[in-house]
Amino acid sequence: MTNSAETHELYDLAVIGAGPAGLAGAAAAAERGLRVALLDSAPQPGGQFYRQPAAAFRAARPQVLHHHWAxxxxxxTRVENAEADFLADHHVWSVVRESGAWIVRSLTGPDQRQARSLTARQILFATGAxxxxxxxxxxxxxxxxxxxxAQAMLKAGLVLPGRRVVVAGSGPLLLAVASSLVKAGARVPLVAEAAGYLGYARGARTLAANPGKLVEGAQHGAVLLRHGVRLGPRTAVVAAHGTDRVEAVTLARLDATWRPLPGTERRIACDAVAVGHGLVPQLELPLELGCATERLPDGSAALVVDAAQRTTVPGVWAAGESTGIGGVQLAIVEGELAGRALAGETTAPASLLRRRTRLRAFAALMAARHAPGSGWPEWLEDATEVCRCEEVTAGQVREAVTELGAADQRTVKLLTRAGMGWCQARMCGPAVARLCGAADDGAPTRPLSTPVPLGLLAESTTAPSSQGAPR
Known part of the structure; x- marks a missing residue:
């Protein structure tokens, strides 16, 4: 493979990520005359939210697994009618500024060993979470x-993670996951929510301004009630048990800081656990370009954008979960606003601006209510693996902090290798950061956003810059 196989087609705009925000941004820009390339690592558009079964499954009604399918x-339809170019199976690994334009490098092909480059005057990051x-x-x-x-397995593979599934963690996603699982035939004995739901009462005005969110929550609740699913607020899975696979979990009640309350432990049999503590914006590419971030109430980092969705780097825009976790409706609104502004529209429709304000307020409320408590490390035994790739335990991380003086995630990584594996800290990063005493998840930069064959790097005429901001 050589660079002679690469192309350098010129576009007005490259949209990276074909989820709801990317689709809306590409459509709005292309409808207004821009030549748009829409790149995504998946074979079909839709992102994680609208993940679809492979064509080989011949699914007759994929819409039954989705909300807002229409x-x-x-x-x-808008993207197709506007003739934006959708580039599927394109894993973008580098974006750099050269001669006043952006060079977008990606890997494609069945084994991701074919190189493709394109040039764009502007970039819209809709990279999700x-x-x-x-x-x-x-x-x-x-x-x-x-x-x-678990939801991706169901949407894309039409399979369940198990027949009796405990859903646990924190955040509204848990209700959607549990609802999807029971409708597909799984038994869900419990949804364990670490943070609880009563905290939303403090945001009554924000809730009243977003009636659609209340309706959606009520719909999930009705499904769970109909299938006999219990909700366990202020409850967490603190251990999983089994030999060849999970056979049971231990649940415990939590105090306000997420510390397990002694004497509240109970064991539930299951053959699968679907667990997640919210979403974290995926920022590798924009961070490498020098885009500024801000800290959200749940401790995650999100890109700073202005009223038109511009980042702090000229020529770079962002929409959707990269600016903060807010759901599909907010992602679509932000993508629409970004696409219009990219095409030169100076005045956005007031209705779109008002809707973004309402939905962003709900996102802030959601982030605050489900922020991980400081006491969750008490779930961990010293032998518990924190970094699965490098098999680094909680005890090793604690030793690096208390005995060796590590004060941040990067130092722990150097001392223990936590975060040096295949996932590059995407899985363990938030946990390691918080075990260091940080109140946030950390937002490390990486010169490459996805694994790249060494042969490609050796043959590149321009190596990826570690200082990728415009020059």
Missing amino acids: EFRRLL HERQLPFPGWTLPGVVGAGG
Whole structure:
């Protein structure tokens, strides 16, 4: 493979991520005359929210696994009618500024060993999010999956993670996951919510301004009630048990800081656990370009954007979960606003601006209510693996902090290798950061956002810059 196989087609705009925000941004920009490339690592558009079964499954009614399906179909139609170029199976690993334009490098092909480059005058990041995982003893057992992962298995593979599934963690996603599982035939004995739901009462005005969120929550609640699913507020899975796979979990009640209350432990049999503690914006590419971030109430980092969705780096825009976790409706609104502004529209419709304000307020309320408590590390035994890739235990991380003086995630990484594995700290990063005493998840930069063959790097005529801001 050589660079002669690469292309350098010129676009007005490259949208990275074909989820709801990316689709809306690409459609709005292309409808206004811009030549748009929409890149995504998946074979089909839709992102994680609108993940679809492979064509080989011949699913007759994929819409039954989704909310807002009609909105998704409208977005697809807009993108197709506006003739934006959708580049599927494109894993973007580098974006750099050269000669006043952005060079977007990606890997494609069945084994991700084919190189492709394109040039764009402007960039819109709609890179979505990944799950925050807080480890517990037994979380490496087969059958323990992410909450979003369980939903992805169902949407994309039409399979269940198990027949009796405990759903646990924190955040509204848990209700959606549990609802999807029971409708598909799984038995869900409990949804364990570490944070509880009563805290939403403090945001009554925000809730009243977002009646659609209340309706959606009520719909999930009705499904769970109909299937006999119990809700366990202020409750967490503090251990999973089994030999070849998970066979049971231990649940415990939590205090306000998420510390387990002694004497409240109970054991529930299951053959799968779907666990997740919210979502974290996926920021590797924009961080490498120097885009500024802000800290959200749940401790995650999100890109700073202005009223038109511009980041702090000229020529770079962002929409959707990269600016903070807010759900599909907010992602679509932000993508629409970004696409319009990118095409030169100076005045956005007031209705869109008002809707973004309402939905962003709900997102802030949600982040504050489900922020991980400081006491969750008490779930961990010293032998509990925190970094699964490098098999680094909680005890090793604690020793690095207390005995060797590590004060941040980077130093722990150098001392223990935590975060040096295949996932590059996407799984363990939030846990390691908090074990260091940080109140946030950390937002480390990486010169490459996805694994790249060494041969490609050796043959590149321009190496990826570790200082990728415009020059």
